Amino acid sequence: MLWILRFLTAVAFLETSNTETLLQQLFNQTYDVDMKPSDDLTMVTITPNTFILLSMDQTQETIQYSEEFLLRWYDPILHWNQSAVSYENDWIKISASRAWIPDVIFTNGIDMDPLLDKDMQMADLRYNGEIRTSRPAVVSSPCPLEIDNFPYDVQKCNISMGSWAFDRRFLSVQSSTIEILPQKGRFEGNSEWELISILTVRSDSYDTLLEEWFSEITYVVTLKRKPVYYVLVIQAPTFILCTITIFGLFTPNSNEDERLSKVELCLNMFAAISMMLQLVSDMMPKASRLPLLGNYIIAEIFVVTAATIASIIIQQTHHHVHTSAIRPRRWLRCLVLCECRRRRFSISEASTVSSVDVPEHAIQSFSILKSSLHQTAVLVRDTLQRMSLISENQLLWLKILDKTDLMCLFLFQVANIVVTAVFWR
Numbered sequence: 001m002l003w004i005l006r007f008l009t010a011v012a013f014l015e016t017s018n019t020e021t022l023l024q025q026l027f028n029q030t031y032d033v034d035m036k037p038s039d040d041l042t043m044v045t046i047t048p049n050t051f052i053l054l055s056m057d058q059t060q061e062t063i064q065y066s067e068e069f070l071l072r073w074y075d076p077i078l079h080w081n082q083s084a085v086s087y088e089n090d091w092i093k094i095s096a097s098r099a100w101i102p103d104v105i106f107t108n109g110i111d112m113d114p115l116l117d118k119d120m121q122m123a124d125l126r127y128n129g130e131i132r133t134s135r136p137a138v139v140s141s142p143c144p145l146e147i148d149n150f151p152y153d154v155q156k157c158n159i160s161m162g163s164w165a166f167d168r169r170f171l172s173v174q175s176s177t178i179e180i181l182p183q184k185g186r187f188e189g190n191s192e193w194e195l196i197s198i199l200t201v202r203s204d205s206y207d208t209l210l211e212e213w214f215s216e217i218t219y220v221v222t223l224k225r226k227p228v229y230y231v232l233v234i235q236a237p238t239f240i241l242c243t244i245t246i247f248g249l250f251t252p253n254s255n256e257d258e259r260l261s262k263v264e265l266c267l268n269m270f271a272a273i274s275m276m277l278q279l280v281s282d283m284m285p286k287a288s289r290l291p292l293l294g295n296y297i298i299a300e301i302f303v304v305t306a307a308t309i310a311s312i313i314i315q316q317t318h319h320h321v322h323t324s325a326i327r328p329r330r331w332l333r334c335l336v337l338c339e340c341r342r343r344r345f346s347i348s349e350a351s352t353v354s355s356v357d358v359p360e361h362a363i364q365s366f367s368i369l370k371s372s373l374h375q376t377a378v379l380v381r382d383t384l385q386r387m388s389l390i391s392e393n394q395l396l397w398l399k400i401l402d403k404t405d406l407m408c409l410f411l412f413q414v415a416n417i418v419v420t421a422v423f424w425r
């Protein structure tokens with residue numbers, strides 16, 4: 001029992017001593033962590049391992065993401081002869097602070113929060129000098145937004161990586177992949193943005209100050225917005241509000257008071273709809289142009305404004321004809337009620353005249369009485385005629401206005417639906 005234990009400790013000791021021997025051999029006094037190990041070109045291969053979008057700040061136009069990009073390069077000093085060394089594995093884990101790490105950074109990053117402390121970061125060293133390491137971090141990068149199609153927009157954000165200090169004669173970056181497609185847990189968008197793809201583009205940059213070219217890789221991250229939220233929270237309520245307003249404004253058979261309360265309804269509607277517009281503009285960068293959804297709300301405001309004006313005109317007409325009782329013009333009746341014949345008017349005239357004509361034959365001898373009676377009869381007839389005309393005109397107007405209401409209801413609702421359909425993708 002005891003010898004097994006001894007053997008195990010001996011093996012463990014051998015392991016650690018072998019590792020230590022190798023490390024001492026590799027990192028002797030001549031190795032300088034701060035110096036690039038060779039003056040030749042060092043090729044750094046970048047392999048994206050994770051990219052998870054955390055948030056998109058639309059007013060600041062930045063994206064924040066959690067990333068892990070692997071870096072791989074060859075160190076010409078750090079290698080060993082496997083057959084000459086008693087170390088078994090062909091790789092060794094070293095602390096990243098012991099070896100020289102290329103200064104490849106996010107050249108357009110504006111903030112970076114590493115998930116690992118610098119001294120906790122490890123690197124894999126292979127016997128042939130290949131080193132791999134990664135620096136998982138939460139990074140913020142600028143991403144200028146194209147909001148014209150909001151909320152049906154697709155955004156392209158650039159993430160550039162390159163060396164900070166070495167120009168492309170000494171250090172060059174390349175990517176191991178050309179296109180990355182979304183993959184659950186590794187390459188993802190967030191609840192609002194769907195990751196479409198990450199494309200790799202070479203984008204060497206020229207430094208005018210140093211007059212040197214710097215090697216750079218740009219990952220173009222394509223993100224597509226999921227519009228459901230905006231459709232449910234802004235577009236659908238706006239459509240419903242407009243529909244309710246149009247129906248409220250043009251429901252027929254109402255008196256003057258009701259018409260006044262309709263205008264009030266309209267004003268409330270404007271308050272609600274402009275709140276929607278405020279909601280949209282708060283989400284967007286203060287660009288000179290309004291996004292699609294903003295244009296939709298403005299178009300709806302125009303529809304409702306036109307409907308309100310039409311409703312006020314109808315109300316004024318109602319008020320006017322109620323007090324003055326003018327007969328509606330023939331073309332108006334013809335247009336709105338489709339009654340082009342003068343049928344009703346002529347019949348009522350004929351019947352009133354004949355009923356007054358009768359007493360003329362009955363009274364012959366009393367000429368004075370007859371004439372005075374005749375005058376009275378004519379007066380009564382005229383008054384009756386006028387009264388019946390007035391009520392008839394009022395009825396006609398009511399009919400015309402009701403029909404107009406219905407036509408406006410139809411027209412504006414069609415406009416509302418057309419506007420919504422135009423802005424729907």
Ligand SMILES: *[C@@H]1O[C@H](CO)[C@@H](O)[C@H](O)[C@H]1NC(C)=O
Binds near residue numbers: 025026028029030
């Ligand atoms: C350090 O290591 C290098 C290469 O591994 C070797 O050439 C050099 O002689 C070593 N120096 C010392 C002092 O051990």
Ligand SMILES: *[C@@H]1O[C@H](CO)[C@@H](O)[C@H](O)[C@H]1NC(C)=O
Binds near residue numbers: 082
């Ligand atoms: C590695 O070591 C073995 C044994 O010491 C030797 O024969 C061989 O030549 C060495 N290889 C290299 C590349 O130095």
Ligand SMILES: *[C@@H]1O[C@H](CO)[C@@H](O)[C@H](O)[C@H]1NC(C)=O
Binds near residue numbers: 158202203218
């Ligand atoms: C993103 O990178 C591509 C490729 O280098 C470039 O064409 C495009 O202009 C860049 N976009 C921005 C906003 O910098």
